[in-house]
Amino acid sequence: MFNALIVVWRESLEAMLVIGVLLAWISRQDQPAPLRRGLWLGAAGGLLLAAALGAATFAVQSELEGQALEIFQVVMVFTAAALIVQMVLWMRRHGRGMKRELERQAGQASGALGVGLVTAFAVAREGAETVVFLYGLGLESGGSALAANAGAATAGFVLAAATAWLISRGARFLSYRVLFGISEVLLLLIAASLLAGGLDRMIGMDWIPPLVDPVWDSSGLLDDGSGLGRVLADFLGYRARPSATVLIGYLVFWGATIWAMRRGATPRAAAA
Amino acid sequence: MAARVTRRAALAAVLALAAGTAWSQSLATYAVVIKNGRIEPARLEVPAGVKIKLTIKNEGPGPAEFENLDLRVEKVLGPGASSFVVIHPLRPGSYKFFDEFHPEHSEMLIVAK
Numbered sequence: 612m613f614n615a616l617i618v619v620w621r622e623s624l625e626a627m628l629v630i631g632v633l634l635a636w637i638s639r640q641d642q643p644a645p646l647r648r649g650l651w652l653g654a655a656g657g658l659l660l661a662a663a664l665g666a667a668t669f670a671v672q673s674e675l676e677g678q679a680l681e682i683f684q685v686v687m688v689f690t691a692a693a694l695i696v697q698m699v700l701w702m703r704r705h706g707r708g709m710k711r712e713l714e715r716q717a718g719q720a721s722g723a724l725g726v727g728l729v730t731a732f733a734v735a736r737e738g739a740e741t742v743v744f745l746y747g748l749g750l751e752s753g754g755s756a757l758a759a760n761a762g763a764a765t766a767g768f769v770l771a772a773a774t775a776w777l778i779s780r781g782a783r784f785l786s787y788r789v790l791f792g793i794s795e796v797l798l799l800l801i802a803a804s805l806l807a808g809g810l811d812r813m814i815g816m817d818w819i820p821p822l823v824d825p826v827w828d829s830s831g832l833l834d835d836g837s838g839l840g841r842v843l844a845d846f847l848g849y850r851a852r853p854s855a856t857v858l859i860g861y862l863v864f865w866g867a868t869i870w871a872m873r874r875g876a877t878p879r880a881a882a883a
Numbered sequence: 884m885a886a887r888v889t890r891r892a893a894l895a896a897v898l899a900l901a902a903g904t905a906w907s908q909s910l911a912t913y914a915v916v917i918k919n920g921r922i923e924p925a926r927l928e929v930p931a932g933v934k935i936k937l938t939i940k941n942e943g944p945g946p947a948e949f950e951n952l953d954l955r956v957e958k959v960l961g962p963g964a965s966s967f968v969v970i971h972p973l974r975p976g977s978y979k980f981f982d983e984f985h986p987e988h989s990e991m992l993i994v995a996k
Contacts, residue, residue, distance in 0.1 A: 614984070668959055668960070669961035671964060674966055744984055747945040811955040814971065817936075821971045830953070835952060852953055854971075
């Protein structure tokens, strides 16, 4: 029962933090309505996708078919990471202020779609595991235990909402400028951790080699299996024993992202 | 943009999969069974410094998540489902695996020598 609470709390909190960061950013845009609609549509779509993914985990019984699911999940995390980066770049351009009305409308449409897709992926990724876990609990226990688990799951969700609210309250004391910077960095860190997770998955399937594994071992200093290290691992992609492949992935990710942001920041009056 | 990225990533994944299955055929393979939230065998000795493959079958009831935090292994399996994970060369030492859905009495130790 306690497990149900913890699992639901952790998974929902991760999805809610992404939603919270996006909401904070949306609320200071000129026309927040379409973006907000895109976000909630994305959240609903993500819930559906999570249910479908959870169902697929049960439906797929054999190793061979399981690989299709594995491929889908890897593609999903990489797509989500790419979308987040694309969205942060779009946010920067948009935050600078678009001159022409037409451009703004087009920007709003693609922005709402981007916001919606990122939300959908975030919700689906965290939701799928919750679905599997809760469905499994339902299979194992019937009657009163089921009711207790449902109660624990609800409590976990409410706790996550409360935690997310507390975090957003903390963020509200900051200026918009700082908040915007923080939300950018947070989103990019989430994207990097998605990328690391995807690479780890591919290494586990032997699709790519880890090269040197591990490059270092900082588990004595900060273990990524429990406490603060675990939180850093889940949200930011911290690794106590990273493989060279994951490190290269980080370097390429941050290199390419910073380069794209710099390029976007240089004045391009003619292009605008 | 999103569609293009998805298509490219899907293609890359399929190619990688084709290559991956070719490599992993000659690996030393160990069978792991999860039953009632217990992982069997409870202790597995493997050679250090070589790549190994674990096939994991969840005999249920209920789902399982075969997990090791150090090695970043995380597999969610429905009841009756099977999958595998390739473990890249291990340093001598012991590595603890558990079923995250039944953390209280599931534990498997892989000892690399």
